[in-house]
Amino acid sequence: MSDGNPILLLSGKPGVKKDGTRVEAEYYTESVWCRFNRLGRPRKMNGYSKISELATGPVYGFEVIPNGGYAYIFSGSDMGVEMQTITLQGIYAGGPYNRTVSGGVTVSNAMWSFDTIYDPTGLNAPVVLAHGGQNLANIDSDITSSTYYGSLTVTTPLVDSGAPQASGGVVVLHPYVFVYGSNGQVAWSGAGLPATWSGNDQARITGSKIVYAAPVRGGAGQAPAGLFWSLDSLVRATYVGAPAVFNFDTITAESSIMSSRCVIEMDGIFYWIGTDRFLFYNGIVKELPNQLNSNDFFANINLNYRQKVWGTKVPRWGEVWWFYPRGTSTKANWAVIYNVNLQTWYDTPIPENGRSDGYFAQVVPNPIFVGVEPDALDKYAFWLHETKQNFDKVENGVASAIQSYFVTQDINYVEQGRTNNVRLTRVELDLNQAEDMTVYRVGYAYPRSVSVTESSTFSITDTKIDDIRSQARYLFLKFESNVAGGFYEMGDCRLWLDRGDVRPGGG
Template identity: 25%
Template sequence: MPQKIGGWVRLSSATFLGVCRSMLNWVTLQRQNLVAVGTNLKYYIERGGAYFDITPIRATATLTNPFTTSLNSTTVLVADVAHGALQNDFVTFSGASAVGGLTLNGEFQISFIDEDSYNITAASQASSAATGGGTVTATYQINTGNEIAVPFRGWSAGTWGSGTWGSSGATDAPMRIWSQSNFGEDLFFGYRGGPIFYWDASNDLTTRAVYVSSLGGASNVPTIVNKTFVSDIFRFAFCFGSNALGSATLDPMLIRWSDQEDVANWTPAATNQAGSLRLSRGSEIITTLQARQEVLIWTDTALYGMQYLGAPEVWGAQLLGDNITVAGPNAAAYSGNIAYWMGTDKFYMYDGTVKTLPCSVRSYVFNDFNFTQYAQVVAGTNERFDEIWWFYCSAGVTQNDRYVVYNYLQDIWYYGTLARSAWIDSDLRENPLAATYSNNLVNQEVGMDDNQTGVPSAITATLLSSEFDLDNGDKFMFINRMLPDVTFEGSTVDSPAAVMTLFPMENSGSGYYNPTSEGGVDNATVTRSATVPIEKFTGQVFVRVRGRQMAFKLESTELGVAWKLGIPRLEMRPDGRRG
């Protein structure tokens, strides 16, 4: 039964910095229900609506009189030779003495100047031009990443041999995408193209994560990876796309794993189960999912299944499907022992065999798609309604603004507009969680309205049919009455209403009539009049519409309205063959 989607409400008034691209929900031994939140600027843990910054520290430096202030300016110049920071990175100063009337202890965001200096913005204006600050400790967080994939054009962009001599090439500067898994109650995580980190849940939530290479017993820890993962069986830590043992260069098809139950030991030996293997089909590993008895691995052209074999091989991979695509690192979801994913031009499923997933709205999705932002595609489940959701960027848009949904129980597709950058559906929380571009998390399927900012606003919910005709479509039809069959169960207002509209057209492809009716109306408002002893709503509405083909729309635009559509009935009759 078609119905309006549920509303959403923010977890709290707290916000985080950056755009969230990935989340993980787990529970610690102390029964703390936590959500890891990875953004392009920082890494957080959410508990009880509060966001705790656990972003790892990259470097610490001791500086002498590093600050230069300007009269009546909030901009402060900081000198630090070979600081290693990038635009929008974060630094925390401690131990600073006043300079120019400012005491610059605390966290600041960096405005990059050159390798030896940068600017920060103080909370107030300097009272004088001065240089100083005394002995200052500067603590730098790991480099930040891009919010979106940034096309890069110029000399050296692209692969060797592509294009013509002297022409500019093109590639993308990747956006920051995290991957994470719980290692027991702890957290093992990393970002695409970076090192790997570890957060110990026995510490306070204000304690930052550390490099895995800094843990006791660390040995040959990968230094650059594309995706992290922890297996369900025997708890091996994995890096998909990694530098090889003894190398500092990323091999995007190499898989490395740690010793069993030891996230720090990556040195293969006869006495442990650490190891590696390299896949052959494709040029890079894109993403992975834990399936029932295997780990699914997508490269840019193939799907592999990886299984535990025991010593001496430990893990092995077999090819499950070739000549396929996957849109991005977050484009796959798993439900009911079936994997579903969005490719670069179609949808797929794997239920033991790789199959193309027939999609009735495929042209709608891929004919209006920003192909430079494939990496932003987010897939997620909504188990309550037997759905797989994908969020993506429409053409010309650089943030996810649309969704397409596959209902696997009813085998139907539907689509709409909604801006979400990440999504998880966890049994550990009552509702699915989604990340918004308002820099917060929201509980989905709560209420009937949009409450992501704390001020409820109405959701415009629209249901539009395909065109239908009479008999073989050779006759015009005249419609003068509709029986709506709409229920407003779940509405939170006394008199919920929705508008039903008919759109007539003369021929296929001729466009809808304007005006849509002659001497009458083409729409009517359906309202609820009573809820007991049974729900009562407008039983019939009168219209006056003529056309060879028609489309039907139901729409609500008010706060607190919920509706479900049954089987509406139209009173129609043949009305000739000419318009």
């Protein structure tokens, strides 16, 4: 803060610093339901609306597959597989339909993986593949399960694909279907033949269990390739043709992974959480730098429920999200967020006690997430997030407020070697705003002192906040929107400051 200029631009570095102490922060120090726009300014996140509340759950395994003007939503639970349909605008269209394998299947600690492929010979239709691994309680579970498949657009039960039993999951590296699991096991189907499996088309590519796999660009042309994450390594599969069909090479044998659902790809780069750091792969595996909330995340995640950690992305804002159970919660009630464009971090609690799974925006222009709290009929909700021009929670046509706020870094004269309090006399407002907001002025005398808070409410017609007599040795501001229809996107707000008393004050 300039000693000679009593007007200060209220501008911190984009991101929220939770590691270390607040006095040392150049970033914002706390936020809820707040992101940073492409200029690095705080902005309230978009709202969400309920699509339906019909799913059997809790849901761990979720896929959204567009086809013929509709999106087919597959969800998995201990009770099997269900399908609902929505329009491409996110409006409920039908279901749920029980797609559980003929004869029924119950899977304890179920964690489902889904994928899709076109079957040109057997069903002559796009098909969905489903594998219900018993992995929710233990990422290293060796219990094997079958892989099921069936036509995408029908409502009849799935059938056994004939794939080898596996403990990990299923993935499509077009035109091959892979299953994977314990002791580095992988097996693949015939090309374009999801129900044709040979005992020769399999390999053990690493020594530990494979928990996740994803397609990746391979060699020349359209040659299939993929990445396989094991408990301690990352292995690449590349198509080489007969007789080996695939070649496997180890990218790293000294890695880790927090959960089997925490890998997310953004613009060709894969991001995931290890057991003690954040990682990414862009041809080589490297640590993803996080100086803002890495310690906070690893100190507060409930590791007893690590398999409930899952990742997604919001490409519109360049964000990678990881939902996780925080503190004593047994549900994924919090999200840590990496902004790829700004290369910064922030986090937020999740409404309604969390989300158990979800799918990012593709043909349906909004991400769809699954609630964690059942209704009176023991059913779970699908929520359409990032709804356009809406910043509320909308349920059954009724809008309610979503609390959103951010807290600035400290303002003080201490760094100039002065003992004066900071006296705040005016806040010049420059922001896009809908509905009333509240600004809290929080002061304290020393970094470990008890703080004193004052507040003012301002409307969309206000240009400034006057008649402020706040002074403290350390001072910070909290801007909050917590009314239905509320929104903000900060611009160049300015603070009118003056030197206050020499005696340290706290409010």
